[in-house]
Amino acid sequence: MDATRESTKSNGSQPRRIGILTAGGDAPGMNAAIRAVVRAAALANIEVVGFRRGYEGLIRDLAEPLSGRSVANIVQRGGTFLETSRSDEFRTSAARGLAARNLVRHDIGALIVVGGEGSMIGATIFSGETGVPAFVIPASIDNDIRGTDYSIGFDTAVNTALEAIDRIRDTAFAYERVFCVEVMGRDSGFIAVAVALGGGAEVVIVPEIPHSLDEICNRVEESHRRGKRSSIVVVSEGPRTGGVTPVADALTARLGMPARVVVLGHVQRGGAPSGRDRLLASRMGVGAVQAILDGAPPSLIGEVRGEIVRVALSDVADRRRTLDPALIDLVHQLST
Numbered sequence: 567m568d569a570t571r572e573s574t575k576s577n578g579s580q581p582r583r584i585g586i587l588t589a590g591g592d593a594p595g596m597n598a599a600i601r602a603v604v605r606a607a608a609l610a611n612i613e614v615v616g617f618r619r620g621y622e623g624l625i626r627d628l629a630e631p632l633s634g635r636s637v638a639n640i641v642q643r644g645g646t647f648l649e650t651s652r653s654d655e656f657r658t659s660a661a662r663g664l665a666a667r668n669l670v671r672h673d674i675g676a677l678i679v680v681g682g683e684g685s686m687i688g689a690t691i692f693s694g695e696t697g698v699p700a701f702v703i704p705a706s707i708d709n710d711i712r713g714t715d716y717s718i719g720f721d722t723a724v725n726t727a728l729e730a731i732d733r734i735r736d737t738a739f740a741y742e743r744v745f746c747v748e749v750m751g752r753d754s755g756f757i758a759v760a761v762a763l764g765g766g767a768e769v770v771i772v773p774e775i776p777h778s779l780d781e782i783c784n785r786v787e788e789s790h791r792r793g794k795r796s797s798i799v800v801v802s803e804g805p806r807t808g809g810v811t812p813v814a815d816a817l818t819a820r821l822g823m824p825a826r827v828v829v830l831g832h833v834q835r836g837g838a839p840s841g842r843d844r845l846l847a848s849r850m851g852v853g854a855v856q857a858i859l860d861g862a863p864p865s866l867i868g869e870v871r872g873e874i875v876r877v878a879l880s881d882v883a884d885r886r887r888t889l890d891p892a893l894i895d896l897v898h899q900l901s902t
């Protein structure tokens with residue numbers, strides 16, 4: 567991994583034009599990343615072509631030139647103005663062939679993909695097949711992408727969920743109730759753990775670690791014996807945890823009072839990006855353009871211990887970040 571400078575500088579041969587798209591689940595801060603790429607590229611005299619609707623737009627040639635002016639007033643907006651999609655079609659070599667022809671038609675010498683794990687796998691395969699270097703800016707509220715400590719959108723999603731938990735806590739306390747709150751994260755528990763720690767939850771359930779409903783009930787019951795009158799249980803979504811309903815049903819049966827359920831869902835995906843996400847997105851966007859100027863191999867542009875780094879796509883694609891189980895213990899220790 568190489569640390570990169572965060573203001574762009576050309577080291578010789580550079581493409582005349584590059585492409586950019588946002589793919590997979592949208593994440594707050596994607597717009598800030600596009601803005602940074604377009605403006606940093608303009609400073610280096612590189613033109614940028616945006617493709618709408620993710621890989622689908624690359625296949626169908628939904629191209630539009632992006633100038634410094636076309637990315638004005640978006641740094642503060644959630645979602646992605648280029649729009650996004652999850653493209654099953656891009657998994658086929660026929661569709662990737664069409665996409666490659668569109669890159670050639672536009673004379674595009676490098677591609678920047680702003681997206682999550684699935685998008686990174688697509689970029690790795692596409693880059694290998696076409697020889698057009700792809701650079702991935704990690705953006706996913708799930709924060710499950712290998713090679714970076716943080717992905718764009720995670721901080722905003724956690725803050726949004728925490729704001730909801732704080733509100734739930736008010737009514738939970740007033741009414742002496744147990745609330746089970748389901749958060750997003752797909753197959754990983756990074757959001758759940760951050761929200762449980764930051765929101766002072768009694769229990770957290772994540773996909774990575776098997777749980778027993780009996781044990782969860784014991785914990786909440788025990789906290790009530792210690793004098794607590796209200797509790798928050800944070801549950802990661804998805805088939806591996808079973809979601810929030812079985813947990814609430816088990817608690818209702820054990821405690822003899824109804825546990826309330828809140829599913830935060832896509833509320834966590836929207837909204838203005840936090841300051842941290844805007845900063846991260848801006849630095850990664852500039853880092854991606856610098857990687858292109860340096861003639862770097864296809865890479866993920868990550869943030870590791872506060873530094874912007876490049877990691878070869880072949881080293882990170884198809885592998886998830888792993889959750890530190892000590893964080894689960896910390897949630898439980900701090901809720902005593």
Ligand code: F6P
Pocket residue numbers: 591682706707708750751752753803835
């Ligand atoms: O990957 C981001 C994410 O928001 C996950 O947390 C969630 O499981 C999934 O996307 C939801 O996908 P969709 O928007 O397609 O329902």
